[in-house]
Every structure is written in C-alpha cells, then in structure tokens.
Amino acid sequence: MDAESRLEDLGLGAVQAWKERSGGKAIGHFPVHLPAEILHAQDVLPVSLFGGWGKVEIDHADSRLQSFVCSITRSTLELGLTKKLGMLDGMVFSNICDVARNLSGVWTRNFPKMMVEYLHLPQNVDSPAAPAHLRAEYRRLSASVAGLSGVPLEDSRLEESIALYNRGREMLDQLAAIRTAEPWRLSMTDWYLLLRIGTVVPKEEHLEILSRALQSVRGTPSRPRDGIRTVLLGAFCEQPPLELLRTLESAGCFILEDDLVQGQRSYSHAIAEDGRPLDALVDAYLRGSRASSARHHGSRPRHRDLMERVRALKLDGVLFCTAKFCEPALYDYVLYKEALEAANIPYLHLEYEEKMSTFEQARTQVETFVESVLFD
Amino acid sequence: MSENLVSQDAAKDLQKEMLGRYYGALSAAKETKTPVAYLFIPGNVVEITSAYGFLPVYPEINALQCGIKKVAGDLILAAEDKGYSSDVCGYVKNDIGLMLKDRQHPMGQIPKPDLLVCNYSGCNTFIKWFEALAEFYGAELFLLDIPYVRGDGVSPEDVDYVVAQLRELSAVCERISGVPSDPGRLRDLLARSRAAEDLWAKILELARSRPSPFDSYFEAVFYMAPINILRGTEDCVTYYQALLEEMERRVEERVGPVPEEKFRVIFEGPPPWPHFRAFWELFKKWGVTAVASTYSKVGGLYDQGIRHDPARPLRSIAEYTINCYTNWNWPMRSDLVKRYVDHYGADALVIHSVKSCRSFSVGQADLRERFIHELGVPTLMVESDLADPRYFQEAQLRNRIDAFFESLEHQRLVNA
Numbered sequence: 001m002d003a004e005s006r007l008e009d010l011g012l013g014a015v016q017a018w019k020e021r022s023g024g025k026a027i028g029h030f031p032v033h034l035p036a037e038i039l040h041a042q043d044v045l046p047v048s049l050f051g052g053w054g055k056v057e058i059d060h061a062d063s064r065l066q067s068f069v070c071s072i073t074r075s076t077l078e079l080g081l082t083k084k085l086g087m088l089d090g091m092v093f094s095n096i097c098d099v100a101r102n103l104s105g106v107w108t109r110n111f112p113k114m115m116v117e118y119l120h121l122p123q124n125v126d127s128p129a130a131p132a133h134l135r136a137e138y139r140r141l142s143a144s145v146a147g148l149s150g151v152p153l154e155d156s157r158l159e160e161s162i163a164l165y166n167r168g169r170e171m172l173d174q175l176a177a178i179r180t181a182e183p184w185r186l187s188m189t190d191w192y193l194l195l196r197i198g199t200v201v202p203k204e205e206h207l208e209i210l211s212r213a214l215q216s217v218r219g220t221p222s223r224p225r226d227g228i229r230t231v232l233l234g235a236f237c238e239q240p241p242l243e244l245l246r247t248l249e250s251a252g253c254f255i256l257e258d259d260l261v262q263g264q265r266s267y268s269h270a271i272a273e274d275g276r277p278l279d280a281l282v283d284a285y286l287r288g289s290r291a292s293s294a295r296h297h298g299s300r301p302r303h304r305d306l307m308e309r310v311r312a313l314k315l316d317g318v319l320f321c322t323a324k325f326c327e328p329a330l331y332d333y334v335l336y337k338e339a340l341e342a343a344n345i346p347y348l349h350l351e352y353e354e355k356m357s358t359f360e361q362a363r364t365q366v367e368t369f370v371e372s373v374l375f376d
Numbered sequence: 377m378s379e380n381l382v383s384q385d386a387a388k389d390l391q392k393e394m395l396g397r398y399y400g401a402l403s404a405a406k407e408t409k410t411p412v413a414y415l416f417i418p419g420n421v422v423e424i425t426s427a428y429g430f431l432p433v434y435p436e437i438n439a440l441q442c443g444i445k446k447v448a449g450d451l452i453l454a455a456e457d458k459g460y461s462s463d464v465c466g467y468v469k470n471d472i473g474l475m476l477k478d479r480q481h482p483m484g485q486i487p488k489p490d491l492l493v494c495n496y497s498g499c500n501t502f503i504k505w506f507e508a509l510a511e512f513y514g515a516e517l518f519l520l521d522i523p524y525v526r527g528d529g530v531s532p533e534d535v536d537y538v539v540a541q542l543r544e545l546s547a548v549c550e551r552i553s554g555v556p557s558d559p560g561r562l563r564d565l566l567a568r569s570r571a572a573e574d575l576w577a578k579i580l581e582l583a584r585s586r587p588s589p590f591d592s593y594f595e596a597v598f599y600m601a602p603i604n605i606l607r608g609t610e611d612c613v614t615y616y617q618a619l620l621e622e623m624e625r626r627v628e629e630r631v632g633p634v635p636e637e638k639f640r641v642i643f644e645g646p647p648p649w650p651h652f653r654a655f656w657e658l659f660k661k662w663g664v665t666a667v668a669s670t671y672s673k674v675g676g677l678y679d680q681g682i683r684h685d686p687a688r689p690l691r692s693i694a695e696y697t698i699n700c701y702t703n704w705n706w707p708m709r710s711d712l713v714k715r716y717v718d719h720y721g722a723d724a725l726v727i728h729s730v731k732s733c734r735s736f737s738v739g740q741a742d743l744r745e746r747f748i749h750e751l752g753v754p755t756l757m758v759e760s761d762l763a764d765p766r767y768f769q770e771a772q773l774r775n776r777i778d779a780f781f782e783s784l785e786h787q788r789l790v791n792a
Contacts, residue, residue: 064742066759068463068731073738098500101524102738105706109742117526118705123496123503124521129540133523136533140526296503297518301511325463327734331504335511336457 004082008053014200015047016087025148027090030100031199031263031296032237032249033121034092035138035281037111037165041157042145047088047200048263050239052076054354057253064106069125071354072238072324073099077340080111089148092141095123096237096294097328117144125286126298137180158277164203166270168225171210173265176257178217178287180313183254184225188245195261195330196239223243227254228316228373231309234291236262238323240352247359251366256313262292293328302332303339310345316373317346319366324353387619391602394611395483403484405431411553414489414509416484417675418584419497419522419697423608423684424542424563427558430547431773435505437605438481439470439763443649445482449765466732466763468505475512489515491552493545498702499524499735504750518548518780525705530698538694541765564688565608566693571686575616575679576603580679582605582623583667586640587632589623593643593658593666595633604675639784642716644670644743645736652764659726662781667720670713671736673701680712706739710746717753724784727757731767754787756780 014174016028024043031048039046052058052075061074074369079085091250093104104118119137142153151157175194179186194213198206232248236259240251248255267288283341291297291305312319322329326334333349340347350362405412406756413430415422421434442448443466451473452466454705458476460469492515494506503519510517520541523534550557579599583592590596599619607614626632642657643666648655661664676682682699685692701709725747729737740757747753758776761767 029491029528063745066729066731066737066741069734069738095524097501098734099738101500101735102706105709106739106742108705108707109746118524120523120526124519124541127521127541127544129537129544130521133521133533133537155701228410296507300518301507303511327464328504330461330464331468331501331508333461337459338511 007054012047012087012200018045018202019087025089026087026089027092027115027145027265028085029094029095030076030237031239031261032096032292032298033094033266033285033289034119034263035141035162035285036203036263037158037277038138038142038153039145040164041120042142042151042153043149044089044145045202048261049076049079049085050196051197052079052354054241054269054356056354064110068325069099070238070323072323073103075354077103077106077110080107083167088114090117090144092117092119094119094121097326098314100237101147101329115144115148117141121285121295123296124297124298130238130286131279131282133283136276138278139280155277155344157274158281161203162271162277163273164207166190166273168198168203168207168210169265169267169269171207171214174214175210175217176265180256182222182224183256185220185222185229186213188249188255191244192242192260195264198264198343199261201310207218227252228370229254229313230315230317230319230372231256231306231313231334232260232319232321233306234256234293234320234322234326234329236329237258238326238354240321241354241356241359242321243359244321244352244356244362247363248321248366250364252370253319253366255319256315257309259290259292262290262294265290266292293332301335306336307343310340310343315345317348317369320347320348320349322351324351346376387599387615387622387779388619390615391598394602394606394615397611398605399432399483402433402487403430405487411490412487413491413493413549414506414515414589414632415493416495416497416499416502417604418499418700418702419495420675421495421520421542421545421693421697423562423569423689423693423715424546425491425493425549426565426608427562428546428555430549430553431487432605433486433489434605435471435509436467437601439467440488440649441483442470442474442481442729443763443765444652446650446765447482447699448483448650448763451477452764463731465501465505466761468501468508470763471505472508472512475509475791487714488513491515491548492517494514494519495521495522497697497700498524498704499733501733501735503756516548518545518554520545520697521702522703524703525698525708527705528708530695534698535691536693539690540699542690542693553715559689562689564690566684566686568610568745570615570683572607572612572616573676573683575613575620576600577678577784579616579620579623580668580672582627585627586666586721587610587630587634587637588640588665589626589632591633591656592672593669594652594659596669596672597647600672600675603678607675631648632665634660634665635661636663637665639724639781640667640720641724641726642666642668642670642713642722642723644713644740645727646730646733646762647673647738648730648760648763648768651760651770654768654770655728655760655773658770658777662777665779666726667722668716670701670709670716677701702735706742709739710743713743713747714751717751722753724754724756724780729759730759730762731759732761732763754780754784
C-alpha cells in the first residue's frame with residue numbers, strides 16, 4: 001500500500017494490521033504533543049487521529065457538538081460513534097485548546113469501555129514546580145497505559161524508546177534540512193506523507209521508511225527550480241487537505257519550514273539519553289520544545305521565534321494555513337502578523353476545513369501572493 | 377406590589393453605588409499611582425494581588441458591560457480590523473477593541489496593566505488573551521497554571537502545585553508593587569471573602585422556595601457582580617447582607633421575578649449580554665423562573681462548599697482556583713446540573729450555547745443528549761453569543777422557546 005492510500009485509510013488499517021500481528025494495544029490522540037516514548041516503552045502503539053480527512057459525513061456527531069467546532073473534532077467523534085475506531089483501546093486528551101479539553105468528557109460518556117486519560121501539560125513552564133507536576137502527569141499516564149498493556153514503565157525500556165524516537169526525529173530533521181536547503185529535492189507532499197505515516201505505524205517501521213527516503217532523496221539528481229522562500233504556520237493539529245499543500249508549492253512557494261504534524265517533532269533537540277529517562281522527557285517538554293500554538297512558552301513568545309526564522313532563512317514571506325474555527329491558530333495569527341507587518345515582511349492567510357473541495361480560489365490567492373513578492 | 381418592587385431595587389442601587397466607586401478608583405489609578413493587575417474571573421487570586429495593593433481589573437467584566445451597554449459591536453469590529461477572526465471569542469475582541477480606543481469604557485477609562493495574572497482555570501483562550509495584552513501593553517505576564525480536574529476530584533498534588541506557584545506570584549507582586557508581604561493583610565482579605573461567600577451561598581439556596589424569590593440566572597448574574605468584582609472588600613460583605621435581607625423578605629412576601637411561577641428551570645451557559653432584556657422576556661412570558669444556573673457560579677462554586685479560608689490562606693486559594701465550574705471535567709459538570717435539577721425541583725434544563733466560549737459550550741450538546749435520553753429531563757438548547765450582537769436571532773429563538781414551553785404545558789395538561 002502506498003503512503004497516500006494509507007493516509008486515506010480511515011479505518012486505520014495499518015493500526016489494525018499491527019494489532020493482529022503483535023497482539024498489542026493502541027491509544028489514539030490528537031496529533032500535537034504526546035510523550036509517545038512512554039507508550040512505546042509499555043508496548044502500546046500511539047496513533048494520531050486526523051479526523052475524517054474530508055471523507056466522512058457528519059451525522060451522529062452533530063447531536064453532540066455544535067457547528068462552530070473544528071472539523072477534526074467533529075469527524076473524529078463521528079468516526080468513533082460509527083464504530084470506525086474500534087481498534088483503539090484508549091484515548092489521551094490534553095490541553096491543546098478548549099475544544100480538545102472538553103471533548104475528553106464527551107468521549108468518556110460516549111465510550112464508557114475505553115480508557116480515556118487527560119494530560120494537563122504545564123503552561124507555567126518557568127515555574128520550579130512544573131517539572132514535578134509533569135513527572136506526576138507522565139506517571140499517571142503510564143499507570144493507565146500499564147492497565148491496558150500489562151507492561152509497567154521501566155527505565156531501561158524508556159531509555160530505549162527515547163533513543164529510538166530520537167533517531168526518528170533526527171532523520172526527520174535531516175529530511176527537513178534538505179528541504180530547507182534545496183526544497184526542490186523533496187516535494188511538500190512527499191515530506192508530509194513521511195511525517196504522517198509515522199503516526200500510524202510503529203516507530204521501528206517509520207525509521208525504515210525514513211532511512212529509505214533519505215537514501216532516495218540524497219541519491220536522486222534534481223534540478224533547482226524557482227520559488228519564493230516561505231515557511232508555513234498554523235496547521236499543527238487539524239491538517240490541511242493534501243491538495244492545498246500541493247497548491248501552495250505548485251503556485252510557486254518553497255516551504256522551508258512548517259509546523260505540520262507537530263507531534264512528530266515536538267522538540268528542538270534530541271532528548272538527553274543519559275540520566276533518568278522520565279526526567280529527560282519532562283525537561284524536553286519544558287525547556288526543549290519547538291514553538292507551538294498549543295502551549296504557552298513562558299518568556300519566549302512565539303512571534304519572536306518566527307522573526308528569528310524570517311531573518312535566518314532570509315524569507316520572502318510567510319504562509320498561514322489555519323483550520324476553520326481553530327482558536328489557538330487564529331489568536332496567534334494576529335501576533336505573528338503584527339510582527340511581520342512591523343518588519344515589512346509579506347504574508348498570506350488561508351483557512352481550510354475538511355470539506356474543502358475546490359482549490360482554485362486558494363491557487364489564485366497564492367499565485368497573487370507569489371507575484372506580489374516577486375515583483376515588489 | 378409597587379412597594380415590593382421598590383424594596384427589590386435596594387440591593388441593585390447599592391451595587392450601582394459600589395461599582396461606581398470601583399470604576400472611579402480605576403479611572404484614578406494613574407493619578408493615585410496605584411498598581412493595576414488584570415485578572416480573569418474564574419479562579420482569580422484577587423486576595424493575593426490586593427494584599428500587595430494592586431487594583432484588580434477584570435477584562436471579562438469590562439466586556440460584559442460593553443455588551444449590556446450596547447457598545448460591544450463596534451469594539452469587536454475594531455479588533456476584527458486588526459486581524460482577529462470572526463470565529464474567536466467576542467470578549468477578547470471587545471477587550472482588544474477597548475485597547476485600540478484608548479481604553480474608554482462606558483464606566484470610565486480603564487488603566488493599563490502593571491501586571492497580567494493569567495489565572496488559567498478552565499479556559500485556554502485566557503492564555504491567548506493575556507499573551508496578546510502582554511505584547512500590546514508591554515506588561516509582565518504571570519501564568520498561574522491551574523490543572524484541569526481529572527478523574528473524580530482534586531488531588532492534593534494539584535493543590536501543592538498551585539500553592540507553589542502562588543508563592544512565586546506573591547514574590548512577583550512584591551517586586552512590582554514594592555509592598556512587603558503581610559500575612560495578616562491576606563488573612564483579613566480572605567476572611568471578608570469568606571463572609572461574602574457564606575452569604576451568597578445562603579441567598580442561592582433560597583431559590584428552593586416556591587415561588588423562588590429571584591431568578592437564579594437573569595437576576596443572579598447581576599447579584600454575582602460584587603462577589604466577582606469586589607471580593608475581599610467590606611463593600612462586598614455589606615452588599616450580600618443587604619441582598620440576603622431583601623431576598624428573605626421576598627420569600628416571606630412570596631414575591632418572585634414573574635407574576636406567576638409556572639416553570640422552574642436550570643440554566644446552563646452564559647447569557648447574551650447585548651440582548652439580555654429581550655432574551656429574558658422570551659422566557660418571562662411563559663412564567664419561567666431559573667432556580668439555579670451554572671453561569672452564576674463562574675466566579676466560584678460557593679454553593680458546593682468551596683470557600684476561601686483565612687486559616688489556610690494559600691491552600692484555600694488554590695482549591696478555589698482549581699474548583700471553578702469550567703475547570704471541572706464534563707462528567708462533574710453534568711452531575712452538578714443533575715443535582716441542581718433535583719435540589720431545586722426544576723421542570724427542565726435550558727442550555728444557552730455561545731459560540732464565543734468553547735470552554736462553556738463544547739460538551740453542552742452532549743449534556744442535552746444525556747439529560748433527554750438518560751435522565752428524562754426536558755431540555756432546550758438555543759444558540760447565540762455572549763458578546764457579539766450579530767449572533768442573536770430573536771425570531772428564531774422565540775420559535776424554539778415557544779415550542780418548548782408549549783410542549784411542556786401540553787404535557788402537564790395530559791398528565792394532570
């Protein structure tokens with residue numbers, strides 16, 4: 001099965017296949033931050049949920065969620081209510097946004113047999129009290145995970161999982177670096193699929209896929225093309241339709257960095273492999289995370305991070321792709337935009353939702369943006 | 377009857393006078409060189425900031441007053457011009473609009489913040505709101521991280537976590553204000569908070585009477601103003617003493633908010649402030665009295681025994697901040713509404729769902745499912761907004777409300 005088919009496999013067939021093969025348990029979560037290493041160390045497969053990917057009619061979920069809620073929430077609940085998430089043994093929610101938080105309670109009532117956990121990820125990240133709180137949260141999660149898999153959390157296993165996930169993030173960083181330096185070598189959609197596939201297959205398998213991709217990208221001759229230098233922000237949880245990503249690139253944008261499938265790349269550097277592994281995971285979240293709209297960053301506002309990237313990458317402009325009704329992205333957009341305007345950097349904001357089916361208007365907007373940058 | 381109506385206004389006049397004084401102090405803050413702390417209502421830690429001499433500003437209160445005074449629409453549009461989406465919280469946009477218009481509020485000019493205390497209790501938007509204000513005002517932001525309630529209740533570890541941060545916040549307050557820490561002052565503030573909370577809880581309980589002496593939604597959201605804005609002050613205690621006397625008199629005289637109490641309901645969700653009167657009228661005409669509401673508890677679940685306590689200063693503040701209505705998980709919220717139905721003898725549940733506040737509204741449709749299908753409680757859910765006047769469709773709301781109470785009336789006749 002190729003990557004695109006796997007992506008569209010709403011029945012999460014890869015997860016089902018893994019379960020049949022391994023006899024293991026699987027836990028779903030929204031694709032933002034989750035300490036996947038803990039689940040892996042306890043023989044549980046973490047599975048990111050992306051909603052219905054535009055192919056699910058919302059019917060049952062309508063009676064439980066209002067129309068002003070983002071697509072990923074509504075269609076994920078629809079999948080659950082129509083028994084298409086039966087391969088999941090549990091769900092983990094966290095404080096990504098008010099919708100994700102409140103959905104945890106809706107899920108608890110509608111799926112009483114499922115393990116449902118809620119992680120309160122600390123927001124006062126500079127507080128001396130934050131590490132102990134997060135350690136306790138991770139321990140509580142691991143106790144629930146042990147209840148499913150029967151495997152307790154042991155330091156040696158967690159160390160191995162951290163090393164494995166570090167290796168995965170390192171390979172993704174290598175691919176990202178290729179895209180930053182020579183974006184024509186690896187298309188936006190191929191890069192995206194490499195990220196996405198890692199959310200439904202075990203990390204060991206993802207590493208093999210990434211290794212082959214790295215060899216292929218490095219070994220294939222490719223001619224430079226022209227395009228404007230941009231980064232893409234705002235698509236950290238609900239993901240844009242593939243076609244929209246294709247449109248951005250084909251309309252003339254090189255997307256040198258992005259926050260797509262953010263949970264696959266939570267950290268800005270490798271998690272420490274010496275010392276106590278749980279402490280290393282905690283420290284990585286508090287002090288080593290990439291900028292994310294789904295959390296507070298203490299004294300390091302996200303828009304200052306963006307402006308550093310604008311300078312470092314010599315960007316021509318910035319693209320904002322935000323999911324309809326996604327409050328964290330929509331609030332952050334204003335602060336980003338203010339900073340860009342002050343520095344006279346062009347930007348473009350596009351909204352998407354699962355049901356988006358025509359991309360002509362988006363194409364026109366992006367092409368106009370590209371032209372305005374090129375001929376300014 | 378006219379005499380009774382006069383007596384009903386006594387507490388209202390007192391409140392007007394007290395809030396006038398509060399806004400006067402805000403307008404004079406720059407002149408009097410009084411430091412100003414911005415706080416959110418749910419889970420606020422005003423006793424701590426007040427102990428260091430800060431005047432509290434509550435942007436949510438400013439926004440709701442702009443809604444009532446019908447100036448919210450223009451402020452919201454000003455924020456949308458700045459880039460805020462039509463899909464984000466109207467309170468935030470109202471506040472950004474105020475900032476863009478030199479903070480000229482109908483009650484007076486609001487001072488700039490010296491400190492932003494983001495008491496992150498039950499609302500992620502709070503973080504985004506104060507991150508923006510920190511940037512626009514260049515003010516220091518303290519993010520008080522309050523864990524969402526997981527499982528069946530609050531763990532001692534969560535309380536420890538918040539207490540540790542309250543100590544950090546105290547140090548920040550001391551540094552900015554230059555006022556040294558004074559445990560006695562904090563205890564005095566907490567004692568006054570507790571006294572007002574005791575009185576308010578007693579008043580809320582009076583809604584069990586038949587008829588209920590007041591509407592526990594449409595009136596209680598005004599009666600809650602002093603405990604939300606003036607908590608910790610003598611004024612606040614005085615107000616609830618006067619209100620309790622007034623309500624006890626109403627119980628004796630069997631005076632209620634509607635001429636004849638026909639339906640007793642529980643209300644869930646915030647009101648549509650820009651169309652408050654019109655919304656109330658849609659219910660009044662059916663003889664509906666709210667006997668309990670969740671929105672009147674956003675400032676504290678005092679009716680559930682939550683109290684500030686001078687004998688346990690920081691722990692009681694921490695417990696209060698964690699036990700905010702929207703910081704409770706949905707199973708707990710839903711069980712609370714169920715308890716209200718039983719305790720206050722309600723006939724139905726009315727849910728007002730607002731787009732602005734996902735923290736309140738996401739989960740309400742599922743609440744309706746539970747109440748109708750599992751508990752057999754007639755439930756009406758209507759939608760508009762708490763801040764944005766554009767979302768109030770009166771004709772549509774009237775149709776839904778009329779149909780619901782017509783059906784309840786019909787059922788009564790059938791069952792009679």
